[in-house]
Amino acid sequence: xxxxxxxxIAVPDDRKGQIVFKWPDISIRRYTRxxxxxxxMALFVxxxxxxxxxGPGRHQIDASELPGLGSIVDxxxxxxxxxxxLYFVGTREYTGFKFGGRxxxxxxxxxxxxxxxxxxxxxxxxxxDPVRLITNLTATVDVADNERVASWVxxxxxxxxxxxxxxxxxxxxxxxxxxxxYSADIEQAAIETGNGQLAAYGIELSRMGxxxxxxxxxxxxxxxxxxxDTSYSQLAGGFQNYAAGEMALGAGQGMAQGGGATExxxxxxxxxxxxxIGAQQAAAQQQQAAQQAAAYQAQRQPAPPPxxxxxxxxxxxxxxxxxxxxxxxxxxxxxxKFCMSCGQQLAPAVQHCTECGxxxxxxxxxxxxxxxxxxx
Numbered sequence: 001x002x003x004x005x006x007x008x009i010a011v012p013d014d015r016k017g018q019i020v021f022k023w024p025d026i027s028i029r030r031y032t033r034x035x036x037x038x039x040x041m042a043l044f045v046x047x048x049x050x051x052x053x054x055g056p057g058r059h060q061i062d063a064s065e066l067p068g069l070g071s072i073v074d075x076x077x078x079x080x081x082x083x084x085x086l087y088f089v090g091t092r093e094y095t096g097f098k099f100g101g102r103x104x105x106x107x108x109x110x111x112x113x114x115x116x117x118x119x120x121x122x123x124x125x126x127x128x129d130p131v132r133l134i135t136n137l138t139a140t141v142d143v144a145d146n147e148r149v150a151s152w153v154x155x156x157x158x159x160x161x162x163x164x165x166x167x168x169x170x171x172x173x174x175x176x177x178x179x180x181x182y183s184a185d186i187e188q189a190a191i192e193t194g195n196g197q198l199a200a201y202g203i204e205l206s207r208m209g210x211x212x213x214x215x216x217x218x219x220x221x222x223x224x225x226x227x228x229d230t231s232y233s234q235l236a237g238g239f240q241n242y243a244a245g246e247m248a249l250g251a252g253q254g255m256a257q258g259g260g261a262t263e264x265x266x267x268x269x270x271x272x273x274x275x276x277i278g279a280q281q282a283a284a285q286q287q288q289a290a291q292q293a294a295a296y297q298a299q300r301q302p303a304p305p306p307x308x309x310x311x312x313x314x315x316x317x318x319x320x321x322x323x324x325x326x327x328x329x330x331x332x333x334x335x336x337k338f339c340m341s342c343g344q345q346l347a348p349a350v351q352h353c354t355e356c357g358x359x360x361x362x363x364x365x366x367x368x369x370x371x372x373x374x375x376x
Contacts, residue, residue, distance in 0.1 A: 009061075010035035011088045019094055019127060020134075020143040023086035030080045032061045039092040041130045045085040046072045048139075050131050087143075089130035093206050094146070098122045099154035103162050103213075106169055108176040111226050115176055115219040119161050121187075121211040125153060125203055132202030153203065160194045161186075165213065177223050179213050187211045324363050326375070 009032055011021045016037075035058055036042045042054035052068030061082060063069040074081040100120035107114050127133050137143055141152045165186055168174065174182055191205050198204060215223070322334040323346045330341035338345055351360040351374070358369035365374050 008033045008035060009086070011037070011040065016090075017146070018144065019090050019146055019149055021088040021090075022144045023088070026085055027074055027077070027081045027083055028061055028086060030062055030082065034059045034061055034086075036088070039090055041089050041091060043087045043089065043130060043134055044069065044072065044082070045087060045134060046083075048135070050135060051084065053131065087130075087134055089127055089133060091127055091130065093124050093126045095124040096122060097125065097150040097154065099157050101158055103158070104166050106166055106176065108223065109169065109173040110175045110177075111223060113219075113223060113226065115223065116216045117165065117176070117179075117213060118215070119158070119165070119211075119213045121208055123153075123157065123208045124206045125150075126206050127202055128199075128204045129202030132200065137201045137203075153198065153205075156197050157190065157194050157205070160197060161190055164189050164193050176215065177220075177227060183211050183213065186213065 009023060009028065011018075015021050034042055034054055036054050036056050038056045040056065042059075043050050044052040044054075051071055052066050054066075059066065061069065063073065063082075069082050069084075072082045072084040073079055074083040098120075099122070101118065103117040103119050105114050106117050133143065137149075137152075142148045168182070168186060168189065169176070169179070172182075179186075187208050191208060194205050214220070322332045322336050324331055325339035325342060325344055325346060327344040328339060328342045330339055332340050332346060336346055351362075351364075352358065353360060353367035353369060353372055353374070355372040356367065356370040358367055360367060360374060366372065367374065
């Protein structure tokens with residue numbers, strides 16, 4: 001840009017939302033007027049060092065009024081310009097910056113489960129020391145880009161929260177599921193600790209909002225289920241009773257589905273019951289659990305429909321027996337000539353006593369008329 005074509009230097013209207021605005025020229029004409037708004041500070045920087053600052057108001061760029069400019073005179077221009085970087089730093093509060101992410105894996109003091117905590121929210125910041133900001137942060141972050149400044153601050157805030165939240169949960173024994181009840185304490189501690197980290201860069205967190213600490217969905221579901229089981233166990237008088245009730249409920253639901261879903265319910269309850277009793281007490285405990293299961297199921301399940309009236313059983317058909325094999329004693333159908341079990345030829349269906357001729361019934365071993373042994 002032309003050296004002599006400018007009378008005033010100020011932050012353009014479309015850049016007033018920036019935390020830091022850097023003037024595009026490094027050659028600044030002598031006697032140019034610099035306009036610094038009420039919520040700004042201007043800084044001349046040469047080789048990484050702040051050589052002159054300007055507070056709010058109108059200033060004439062001249063070494064006679066601003067002694068620090070004497071070291072940055074542009075001798076090539078015959079002393080009619082100063083060669084330096086000029087920054088305008090806003091000192092008002094800047095809002096609407098968001099942060100969020102994973103904090104750490106934390107052990108819940110109540111259940112002992114390891115869960116992953118996350119934190120989200122927004123914050124506002126203010127530049128408290130423009131000299132520190134330009135001197136210490138310029139080499140790390142493009143300070144003229146609000147998003148990059150905010151991203152850097154958000155990273156510092158998450159680092160603070162990772163240590164701060166974990167320490168407070170461990171020290172105070174705060175339950176994970178009820179952690180939002182302590183969000184005001186966590187938020188205030190995060191602001192104080194965060195400002196301690198940011199002070200070296202001249203930045204301050206003025207406030208935070210929409211502060212939310214939560215869990216991964218699967219961790220939250222697991223903790224809620226465990227809390228439910230614990231509460232029900234207390235109401236039922238102990239885990240044994242609760243396990244028996246769950247067994248009955250699961251069995252009833254499985255039977256309603258045709259019986260195929262009952263195995264898991266009985267198996268899970270069996271493990272729970274066996275964990276707390278000895279081998280000698282197993283039978284008594286199982287009988288008591290069965291009674292409690294029946295009572296629990298009666299309370300939880302609707303009454304079953306009345307059973308249909310039993311039907312009259314039809315008489316069993318008469319079975320006509322045939323000859324019995326003398327070799328293997330197998331029964332055979334009537335009129336069989338050979339044994340269907342061993343193949344031995346069968347005796348006639350009707351036999352007579354060899355002594356007195358009395359007819360012998362099938363399977364008789366002695367004659368009913370004379371007492372002679374059959375076949376003997």
